[in-house]
Amino acid sequence: MKGFRRFPDLDGRDDQKDLLMHGDAFEVLTTLPAASFDLLFADPPYNLTKTFGSERFRETSGEEYEAWLDSWLGLGAPLLKPTASIYICGDWRSSAAIQRAGSRYFKLRNRITWEREKGRGAKANWKNAAEDIWFFTASDEYTFNLDAVKQRRRVLAPYREKGEPKDWTESTDGNFRDTHPSNIWTDITVPFWSMPENTDHPTQKPEKLLAKIILASTNEGDHILDPFAGSGTTAVVARKLGRHFTAIESDEEFCLLAAKRLEIAAADTSIQGLTDGVFWERNSTPGKS
Secondary structure, three states, X not given: XXXXXXXXXXXXXXXXXXEEEEOOHHHHHHHOOOOOEEXXXXXXXXXXXXXXXXXXXXXXXXXXXXXXXXXXXHHHHHHEEEEEEEEEEEOOOOHHHHHHHHHHHOEEEEEEEEEOOOOOOOOOOOOOOEEEEEEEEOOOOXXXXXXXXXXXXXOOOOOEEOOEEOOOEEEOOEEEEEEOOOOEEOOOXXXXXXXXXXXXXXXXXXXXXXXXXXXXXXXXXXXXXXXXXXXXXXXXXXXXXXXXXXXXXXXXXXXXXXXHHHXXXXXXXXXXXXXXXXXXXXXXXXXXX
């Protein structure tokens, strides 16, 4: 373990929370207290040959990748509370391995597919425009805050009952309905150069994506673990939403990016795509195109 930086705690008391740790996840996980975390969010290297700063991950067989997933999941599982939720990211190549490895330790709940809206075209194959997030829980008792993650969508054919709107709201900005979230997310934008949250990390997850997961599966003051923190999106969104975090990253440059973002998040708690506590359908926020 190479070191850590602690950010001002939300309650000013617990020195085991709000940590950005520069180190190897396999080493750091063995030092963390058992049954301490309410949410595990993991965006591990996919089974691809890819360079992440000073780190390089090489593609292996499906069986070897599944064994690698199992090796850190086995370290992380004892750190979770019995009521914890677990989200693990992957692409189409790694999804089956994630499902199998995760199911050894947790209860499988769902698979979220989100549209990346970015990527190069393919001449002899379908363009890869989506990724998966596997949703598990440690037990049958877990947090899911439905109302916090409903999506506000335009009503194109409003239905009235006795002259009054039925299950929708009429306003000068248009007609809207708050709908239950599905496991298909088409309102996420990958961070690009003009967005304040954008960094040089090659696989940075959007803050809006983390906001959905954190609001759905934790409450204020809960503690979130991210063993592959990258540029710190999980920690940043946790801080903006009043949650604690422990984020682990092996690359020093990405740790510095995360530290800078955390400092900014102390003053600016805005999340693009989340307005006044509402997740709006893409291109439907009043006053915005």
